[in-house]
Amino acid sequence: MTEPPISYKRHRFPPQIIAHAVWLYFRFPLSLRLIEELLLERGIAVYYETVRHWAMKFGLDYARRLKRKKPGRRDIWHLDEIVQVRRNTRAAKRLLERLLRKQGCPPKRMITDKLGSYGAARRKIMPKVEHRQHKGLNNRAEHSHVPIRKRERAMQGFRSWSGLQKFVETFSAVRNLFVPTRSHRSAFATHLHRLSAMAEWKSVTCAVA
Numbered sequence: 158m159t160e161p162p163i164s165y166k167r168h169r170f171p172p173q174i175i176a177h178a179v180w181l182y183f184r185f186p187l188s189l190r191l192i193e194e195l196l197l198e199r200g201i202a203v204y205y206e207t208v209r210h211w212a213m214k215f216g217l218d219y220a221r222r223l224k225r226k227k228p229g230r231r232d233i234w235h236l237d238e239i240v241q242v243r244r245n246t247r248a249a250k251r252l253l254e255r256l257l258r259k260q261g262c263p264p265k266r267m268i269t270d271k272l273g274s275y276g277a278a279r280r281k282i283m284p285k286v287e288h289r290q291h292k293g294l295n296n297r298a299e300h301s302h303v304p305i306r307k308r309e310r311a312m313q314g315f316r317s318w319s320g321l322q323k324f325v326e327t328f329s330a331v332r333n334l335f336v337p338t339r340s341h342r343s344a345f346a347t348h349l350h351r352l353s354a355m356a357e358w359k360s361v362t363c364a365v366a
Contacts, residue, residue: 162363163218174201175211176362179219182212183324183331215362217323220330222361234264236275249278257282334358 165172174196181192189205196203234256249272257263266287269275279288334357337350358364 160222163215163222165363170201170203172362173364174203175215176219176359176364178203178208179212179215179362180331180358182208183216183328184335212327213323216327219358219362220327223330223334223357232260232264233266233268236267236269246274246277249274250282253278253282331358 163172165175168175178192178196181187181195182189187195189208192208193203193205196208236252263283263286266289267275267279267283268289271290276288276290279286335351335354337347
C-alpha cells in the first residue's frame with residue numbers, strides 16, 4: 158500500500174527548504190547553528206531551533222519511506238553497545254528481539270566484541286546462529302559509530318536517551334542511502350550512486366522542485 162505524501166501544512170517554508178535542512182542535519186556532522194548559517198548564506202533566514210523541530214518532526218517519517226535492502230538469511234550482523242543504556246544479558250536480549258522483529262529473519266552470522274551478554278542472549282534467542290566474538294572482527298561496528306560520536310560532540314550531547322534513539326534511527330537510514338557500498342569503488346560509480354540517492358531523497362521528501 159502506497160503511503161500518502163508527507164504533509165507540510167502550516168509550515169511557511171516550502172518542502173524543498175525543510176527537506177534540505179533535515180538532510181544537512183542528518184547527513185553531516187554540523188551543529189544546528191552552523192546549519193542556520195549555511196541556510197542564511199543562501200538567503201534563507203531560519204532559526205536553528207526551527208531546524209531542530211523539522212528534524213524531529215519529519216526525520217523518522219523520511220527514514221521510514223526510504224528504500225531499504227531486503228534482509229536475508231545470509232546477512233551478517235555487526236553489533237556494538239553504543240545505543241544500549243545497560244550492557245547486561247537482559248538488554249542484549251531485548252536488542253536481538255527488536256532486530257529480529259525489524260529484519261524478519263535471523264542472520265547467517267553475528268559478530269560482536271567480547272562482551273559476554275551477547276553470547277548469553279544469542280543462545281536464548283538465536284541458538285543456531287553462528288556467533289564470533291573478537292575485538293578486531295567488530296571494527297566495522299565500531300567504525301560505524303564514529304559519525305554518531307562526531308555529531309554528539311557537535312551537538313554537545315543529546316538532550317535525552319529517547320532523543321538519541323530517534324536520531325540514530327533516522328541517521329542510519331540517511332547514511333545507508335547516501336554512503337556508497339564497497340562495490341562502488343570508482344569516482345564515477347560513487348558519483349552516480351550519490352545522484353541516485355539524492356533523487357530518491359527528493360522523491361521521498363516531496364521536495365522535487
